[in-house]
Amino acid sequence: MTRRIVRTALQLALLTSLLFISVWLLDSRYRVLPQTIHNHLPIHHPGLVVTDVVVRTCRFGACAVDPSWSRVDKDLYLGSAWITKAYVDVQRKREQDLTPTDRVVVDVRVGRLNPAASDPPAKDEKWESRQAGLWVKRSARRSDSDSARAVTAVDVLxxxxxxxxxxxxxxKDRPLVDGGGAIGPRITIRRGTPAKVEKVVPRVRKDGKFKILQVSDLHLSTGVGVCRDPVPANGKCEADPRTLEFVGRILDTEKPDFVVLSGDQVNGETAPDSQTAILKFAELFISRKIPYATIPGNHDDEGSLTRAASTELLTTLPYSLTEAGPNTIPGVGNYYIQVLAHSGHHAALTLYFLDTHAYSPDEKKYHGYDWIKPEQIRWFKDTARALKADNAKYSHIHLDMAFIHIPLPEYRDGGKLVGERREGVTAPAYNSGFRDALVDVGVPVVSCGHDHANDYCLLSEPDTAGGKKDAAKRAEPDLAEGGEEAVKPKHTRNDKIWMCYAGGSGFGGYGGYGGYVRRVRVFELDAHEARISTWKRVEWGDTERRVDEQVIVDGGRVVG
Known part of the structure; x- marks a missing residue:
């Protein structure tokens, strides 16, 4: 009896599977199912499919776009043509809105010759010529709207x-014939549905180590860019390829667990398409499967994208842990990342990221650069306080680090200094008190970028911290909930802090200052010993040496 029941169940399962496959095959070709059922099939592409792509050129005025089309909002000439503009326009439709006369785009090529010679179209397909050397392969087969071949998005880099x-x-491997001049526009297409990007959870390695590479001031352009003050200066120098080759070499040598990009990734004035520059540095980490996080510098939003737009793009990319942070406080990119222990769910290390903004909002009174705002400092303290209880459950000593772009005023102070101070510290003229907030919370290390030719770590102690000397330029009092001035703790875990520079890494930004060589900074956490070590790597010269290697935290306390 039992054997008969099992046999019947197997037969029913086989019959159901055959029926499902048959209906699926019929629906793929003839759409026999209602749309509501069809939309839930595994191969279905929710959203839109591309039915045509064209290049539109206009002169002496705005380029109108047909309401039934969408536009890649990038002038193919990047604004370099006096009277001419050109855009890529894309027609997209929902699958259920396709008519019998619609064709689905399944490929795009660029070139002067018809691709049919090397890639003959199948039945019901045709290569069609468009302006600027663009060729579009369109299919009349209705089933192609759900195939892996269907183009669902088009962009321009x-x-x-x-x-x-x-x-x-x-x-595509060739630029469009028209547009861009020396910086030719390149078509890029997506097939199928957007891939879901899972956020990586950084963890300490089994040996208790966690290595962070800090890369600052890449100053990438749209196109290869022009080298500024290269060392050595002989021969042709293309800024971005040399910069990216350097960082890639360090990634392969140091094999970091995490990368922090601490501002000015994009050189705004030479990046009329910031997206192109962002994707160039992101490729370094995505191809190597290394998680990374960014904060904006003062030049990142001087190209085609705002701080918010750049950050939004970065949040969608694989291995990026960048966040916009709360919209209730000033700035974009105020957030934190927890590095978990090798096993378990408690954090061994918390990394804080804060937006230092750009230029002074009161140039007459405070010349130069902007400062971290009181609201940001309150958020930082509140966040640290909220994390404290859970972090205390970590089996070893929990540590914290902070990353910013523009240095704090205390970077100008005297004291123990490891590295070089080749140029003046371009910190804000107004001191909002963030250095003291870091010390109050117990953060032993903060590291910045901005001043390319400075690469030092400075031990900031209470008797040398310049913020305590100039009461006129202190921040507003830190107010508690009831409006009373908050009582600061009598004792903190550390009463001093290491304030480090990464050093400039990009050839698109300035160098000079007596032959400055581009470099990056490495931090290595030993979670078992609550120790943080740091050193630098240079692009030219003694590239195998760990420059200025030092231990800055040991047993959870600042040393030096």
């Missing part, structure tokens, strides 16, 4: 060195 590391995207 610029320059011979452009890359597109976004999952599912494929960049």
């Amino acid at each position: 610029f320059g011979a060195d452009a890359v597109d590391p976004r999952p599912g995207w494929e960049m």
Whole structure:
């Protein structure tokens, strides 16, 4: 009896599977199922499919776009043509809205010759010529709207060195014939549905180590860029390829567990398409599967994207842990990341990131650069306080670090200094008190970028901290909930802090100052010993040496 029941169940399962496959095959070709059922099939592409792609050129005025089309909002000439503009326009439709006369785009090529010679179209397909050397392969088969071949998005990047590391995207190997001048526009397409990007959870390695590479001031352009003050200066120097080769070499040598990009990733004035520059540095980490996080510098939003737009793009990329942070406080990029212990769910290390903004909002009174705002400092303290109880459950000593772009005023102070101070410290003229907030919370290390030719770590102690000397330029009192001035703790875990620079890494930014060599900074956490060590790596010269290697935290306390 039992054997008969099992046999019947197997037969029913086989019959059901055959029926499902048959209906699926019929629906793929003839759409026999209602749309509500069809939309839930595994191969279905929710959203839109591309039915046509064209290049539109206009002169002496705005380029109107047909309401039934969408536009990639990038002038193919990048604003370099006096009277001419050109755009890529894309027609997209929902699958259920396709008519019998609609064709689905299944490939795009760029070139002067018809691709049919090397890639003959199948039945019901045709290569169609468009302006600027664009060729579009369109299919009349209705089933192609749900196939893996269906193009669902089109974008434009610029320059011979452009890359597109976004999952599912494929960049064409030739620039469009028109537009861009030396920075030729490149078509990139996505097939299928957008890939879901899972956030990586950083963890300490089994040996208790966790290595962070800090890369600052890449100053990447749209196109290869021009080197500024290269060392050595002989021969041709293209800024971005040399910068990216340097960082890639360090990634392969140091094999960091995490990368912090501490501002001015994009050189705004030479980046008319900031997206292109962002994807170039992101490719370094995505291709190596290394998680990374960014904060904006004063130049990142001087290109085609705002701080918010750049951050939004970065949040969608694989291995990026960048966040916009709360919208209730000033700035974009105020957030923290927890590095968990090798096993378990408690954090061994907390990394804080804060936006230092750009230029002074009161140039007459406080010349130069902006400062971290009181609201940000309150958020930082509140966040640290909220994390304290859980962090205390970690089986070893929990540590914290902070990363900013523009240095704090105390970077100007005297004291023990390891490294070089080649240029003046361009910190804000107004001291909002963030150095003291870091010490109050117990953060032993803060590291910045901005001043390219400075690469030192400064031991900031209470008797040398310049913020205590100039009461006129202190921050507003830290107010408790009832409006009373908050009582600061009598004792903190550390009453001093190491304030480090990464050093400038990019050839698109300035160098000079007596032959400054581009460099990056490494921090290594030993969670078992509550120890943080740091050193630098240089682009030229003694590239194998750990420059100025030192222990800055041991047993959870600042040393030096």
